[in-house]
Amino acid sequence: MRPIQDIIKEKPWVGWLLFFSTVVIVFFIGLFASSIVERRSEALTLQTVKPLPEWEPRNEVWGENYPREYETYRKTLDTNFASKYAGSVFRDYLEDYPELVIMWAGYGFAKEYNQARGHANAIKDIREILRTGGKDDRPMPSTCWTCKSTDVPRVMAEEGVAEFYKVNWYDRGHQIVNPIGCQDCHDPKTMNLRITRPALIEAFERQGKKISDFSHNEMRLLVCAQCHVEYYFKGEGNYLTFPWDKGFSADDMEEYFDEINFSDWTHALSKAPMLKAQHPDYELFMTGTHAEKDVSCADCHMPYKTEGGVKFTDHHIQSPLNNVENSCFVCHRDNTDKMIQMVYTRQDKIMELRGLLEESLAAAHIEAKTAWDNGASDKEMEKALQLIRHSQWRWDWVAAANGAGFHSPNEALRVLGTGIQKAEQARKELALVLVKHGVSYPIAMPDVSTKAKAQAYIGLDMEALEADKEKLLKNTVPKWDSLARERQGTLIDY
Numbered sequence: 001m002r003p004i005q006d007i008i009k010e011k012p013w014v015g016w017l018l019f020f021s022t023v024v025i026v027f028f029i030g031l032f033a034s035s036i037v038e039r040r041s042e043a044l045t046l047q048t049v050k051p052l053p054e055w056e057p058r059n060e061v062w063g064e065n066y067p068r069e070y071e072t073y074r075k076t077l078d079t080n081f082a083s084k085y086a087g088s089v090f091r092d093y094l095e096d097y098p099e100l101v102i103m104w105a106g107y108g109f110a111k112e113y114n115q116a117r118g119h120a121n122a123i124k125d126i127r128e129i130l131r132t133g134g135k136d137d138r139p140m141p142s143t144c145w146t147c148k149s150t151d152v153p154r155v156m157a158e159e160g161v162a163e164f165y166k167v168n169w170y171d172r173g174h175q176i177v178n179p180i181g182c183q184d185c186h187d188p189k190t191m192n193l194r195i196t197r198p199a200l201i202e203a204f205e206r207q208g209k210k211i212s213d214f215s216h217n218e219m220r221l222l223v224c225a226q227c228h229v230e231y232y233f234k235g236e237g238n239y240l241t242f243p244w245d246k247g248f249s250a251d252d253m254e255e256y257f258d259e260i261n262f263s264d265w266t267h268a269l270s271k272a273p274m275l276k277a278q279h280p281d282y283e284l285f286m287t288g289t290h291a292e293k294d295v296s297c298a299d300c301h302m303p304y305k306t307e308g309g310v311k312f313t314d315h316h317i318q319s320p321l322n323n324v325e326n327s328c329f330v331c332h333r334d335n336t337d338k339m340i341q342m343v344y345t346r347q348d349k350i351m352e353l354r355g356l357l358e359e360s361l362a363a364a365h366i367e368a369k370t371a372w373d374n375g376a377s378d379k380e381m382e383k384a385l386q387l388i389r390h391s392q393w394r395w396d397w398v399a400a401a402n403g404a405g406f407h408s409p410n411e412a413l414r415v416l417g418t419g420i421q422k423a424e425q426a427r428k429e430l431a432l433v434l435v436k437h438g439v440s441y442p443i444a445m446p447d448v449s450t451k452a453k454a455q456a457y458i459g460l461d462m463e464a465l466e467a468d469k470e471k472l473l474k475n476t477v478p479k480w481d482s483l484a485r486e487r488q489g490t491l492i493d494y
Contacts, residue, residue, distance in 0.1 A: 052188035055154035059181035066182075068312050072305075073181065075316035076118030083321045084344050085351065085404040091115035094451045097355075099362040101454035103392060106268030107276065108140070110458060111465055116279075116402065119180035119317055122148040127477060130469050132169055141238040142167040146197060147227035149176045150183050153196040161198050165238045173476065174483040185223040193219040197226040203242035220296035221282070228281035228297075228402070232262065248283040250397040250415045254390060263389075268458060270368030272385040277396035284401045288408030300327045343406055350398070350405035353416040357395045360423035364388050367430040367443060374437040381433065387426035394419035 049065035056062065063070025082089040093113045094101055104110040108131035117125060126132060126148050132140050143165045146152055155175050156164045187194045195201055195211050200222065204211065214222060230253060234241040246252040246259075254275075257263075263273035285291055290300070298313065303326040305314045320327035321343060324336045332339060368384060398405055398412045398419075405412030431441045448454040455462055 054188060055157055056183055056188055057150035057154050057178045057181075059150065059178065062182035062188075068307060068310065069182075069315045073315035073317075074120065076120040076318065079117055079121070081319065081322045083319055085347055086115060086402065087319055087322070088118050089115065090117065092451070094454075097358060098448055098451050098454045099358040101451060101458060102269070102362040102365055102448055103358065103395075105365065105458040107265045107274070109276070110455065111460060111462075122179040123177060124179075127173075128469070128473065130465055140169040141165065141233060142169055142172040143233050143238045143240050144169050145172050145176045146199075146240055148180060150178045150181045151176045153183065156198070162237055162239060165233075165240060170476075174480040177481060177484040184226070193223050195222065195226055199231060199240040199242055200226045200229070203244045206245055217294060217296055220298040224297040225282035228279055230278050230280035230283060230397070232257075232264070248286055250394050253283075253397075254393055257393075267365060267388075270365040270385060270388055271372060271381070272365075272368065272388045274389060275393040275396070277393065277400040279400050279402060280397055281401050281403070281407060284398070284405075284411060285407040287411040290407070295331075299330070303327050303330065346409040347404040347406055350409060350412050350416065353413060353420065354395065354399060354405075357391070357416055357419050357423060360420060360427065361388070361392050361395060362448065363445065364391075364423055364426045364430065366445060367427060367434065370439060370443050371430055371433045371437065374434070374439050376433050376437060380436070384426045384429035384433065387422045387429065391419045391422035391426060394422070
């Protein structure tokens with residue numbers, strides 16, 4: 001083999017090639033070394049934090065150790081962003097979609113139903129919503145606090161899970177004062193992701209799965225699935241339960257509820273035994289393309305960001321449409337306007353079908369009331385009421401989920417399509433009953449074109465309800481907060 005010196009003399013360009021190759025190699029070695037030093041520096045920072053109690057509920061206390069995460073979390077207080085169908089801005093959905101009042105007649109959601117805002121608003125929003133009721137107004141159970149506060153795991157640890165659920169909502173008010181936050185998802189000693197709500201653990205255990213078997217990336221999904229799921233209150237103790245035993249789909253859960261003969265309420269107009277979906281975001285998401293690609297909730301709603309050379313998770317949990325560059329462009333290469341329009345195009349189709357189903361369901365409930373008023377029997381109404389129950393469940397399974405169906409557009413459209421089919425089948429059955437009892441069909445429909453008209457039609461005295469709620473807020477909430485401060489200062493003022 002010829003010496004390298006001889007080759008360089010004959011071909012000088014070889015020497016330059018070796019020189020530039022060496023420069024490139026040294027450059028990348030330098031970047032690698034710098035990255036190692038930066039990661040070690042971050043690790044050292046994490047090791048110098050102040051110890052936190054096992055069930056520390058105050059987010060500002062966690063913020064002393066993790067200021068970047070805490071400051072971004074506080075941005076969930078912002079209520080200015082409005083996308084086409086959602087966002088953090090206040091929206092009165094009953095005003096926007098009056099048919100919902102008819103569909104929820106006899107249930108608390110017909111009183112008030114608003115767009116969910118950021119996590120830091122959770123306590124304020126549940127206290128002020130008309131659905132919670134006054135002290136003497138058969139208030140919601142304590143189970144309704146479960147996903148609203150970092151105080152919940154603390155109280156569950158002190159009293160027991162079943163005991164927590166048994167108390168009514170009003171009598172828990174002085175214990176549940178800090179909004180959703182840090183310790184809902186993090187172990188205070190290691191900062192590892194953890195599950196603090198037992199219903200999720202119990203649901204997986206019934207399927208033979210253990211939380212410890214899930215990967216870190218799966219946990220970035222499951223800490224959200226503690227609350228962003230469908231659930232119901234089981235038995236007299238209102239025990240929080242996920243109806244997953246037959247599967248995650250709307251059809252599977254419908255079968256589960258039918259088998260145990262469960263209903264959330266009896267409809268005030270149609271007398272149908274109804275189901276109320278909560279917010280099955282996890283279940284709907286798991287049928288979509290992002291789940292197929294192992295994308296987690298945090299990837300889109302809590303993307304990484306870098307500040308001062310430190311990489312951390314942005315805890316401003318929000319719509320990705322308000323943060324497209326950081327949320328979407330990690331994987332996608334379209335411009336911002338095109339990305340947003342792609343989302344809206346899918347949501348438009350879903351909302352179109354949703355609107356058709358709402359119109360059919362509202363009409364079906366009113367037609368069923370007319371049938372009862374004209375002497376229909378239980379046997380004659382049985383088939384129509386079951387179809388109404390199934391149709392509205394499918395509507396709600398999509399409507400109650402966040403994102404206007406975007407988490408899985410194909411499944412959302414399928415579920416809404418079968419919902420429309422069942423609603424129209426119900427109306428056909430009702431038409432037969434009405435004609436049998438001498439009622440001309442189609443019947444004359446009442447004017448329920450606004451929230452106020454619809455609420456008046458179903459018999460709600462909104463002035464009295466609002467006065468009762470105002471009294472509760474004025475006389476009770478200050479006492480709750482005062483007791484919380486006396487206990488351990490377990491209250492953060494936003």
